[in-house]
Amino acid sequence: MREYRAGRKAIFCDTPAAVKVGKIPSRVFVRFVEKSESIITREGCVPAHPGDAVVTAATGEQWPVVRAVFDRYYEPTSEATVFSSIPRESLALQINGPFQVILTDGISRLFGKPGDWLLDYGDGHLGIVGADIFATIYRRLD
Template sequence: MTSITHLDLTADSATQRVVKDEAVHVQFAHEPGSLMSLEGPNRYEPGDALITGATGERWVVSRDRFNAKYLPHDGVEHGDAGVYRNIPVVVLAKQMHESFSIARSEAGDVLHGVAGDWVMQYAPGDYGVVKAARFAKVYKPA
């Protein structure tokens, strides 16, 4: 398994520019904890968003990042549990051809992927891992 550190997809010719299009169900944490996503553990603090995606996967987004990336949907008030839609933003993605691991952020939770999964770069030092089947369902070329 390859351990990826200090990744910069802006200079990688295999990188794709993609946009996520998804409605998700959100609850907000009342106390610290952890949930296990398909890619690894996701620790959270009170107020962080606990997200269930359209394909059933679960993950955590810090409250600051959540507020900047998601809008309430179907009559939900911002900050209440319910359905939210991501704000379309171009992100960088690279499909990996071997098993790998990468930290979500500096000293963050370590995520794992297998051959065919995608490593995502949302911003410098801000990474994710998306399983191949989910990537095909919710990401579109930018």
């Protein structure tokens, strides 16, 4: 199984199949964690620590985001628990086989299926987005 490790910038910027993408702005529901917990995502179980945000999309899918990263990726709306994603450029690579991402804590792992997209957000963070979801929340910039 192919493995990618978060924490390094631009891990596949020289890969010809990588494409520049922009996230389409969307509204999400957010709660901030008061005590450590585990969040079950479609790609695996991820820890959330006090102060982290747990983001919930309109589809019901959830994922935790460290507060410092959350503040760069989301902005508040007039509703207390609703935030809007901030459009930003990322690199995306569709992976043809099973793969995993080791997150910045060096322990937590996300698991991708064939056809899922690996996202490099350009700040050392990586993500996995299913092909079905990718088509609705990202647009190609190149």
